[in-house]
Amino acid sequence: MKIYADLEFYHSGYLLGRKPTIPDETFPYWAMLAAGEIRQRTFERVDSMEEIPEAVQMCCCEIAEKLYFVESVKDESGMILQSYGNDGETGTYKTEDLSEKQVQKSIGQITRKWLANTDLMYCGV
Structure with a gap:
């Protein structure tokens, strides 16, 4: 299963100097659960991308914090x-x-906040 945000991004891209909510040693677990939530809401479109967009990584971190x-x-x-x-x-x-x-x-709500403008959540034809 592809994880959409790693610990390095969590600290440098998402937190931007703030104190982490999730302990470093358990972040991969929570990021994996968050990726599952995103995967479901984006119809697995992110998995086929070579590079994970920053909006998806930010969404992954925020959902991981919520789940934690x-x-x-x-x-x-x-x-x-x-x-x-x-x-x-x-x-x-x-x-x-x-x-x-x-x-x-x-x-x-978190998913819509980060991904509403990306076409990843589009379910039409």
Whole structure:
């Protein structure tokens, strides 16, 4: 599977001096998941390109950060912990903002932001 952005691009092209959200050692994993999301939304058109456009690389990095963030706020049960009380060991779980449906909607928005003007998402004839 082709990964659309590497660690070097993440640091030099996407972050531009900002602090990384994704640890260096796990970036390839998150970039691979992000590439899968892009691949689905672009009908695998990027895979046939010799050089990955910068817009695709930027999109890959932003989606990777989104996926990493969603995973990082989950607890051991896979649920998103909204608040936690130490007294009686209570926890409140958030189910709406980071539901799978909402995450997919966010990924769609990110993809449109970066790739709307590239013809990669065109599904007509």
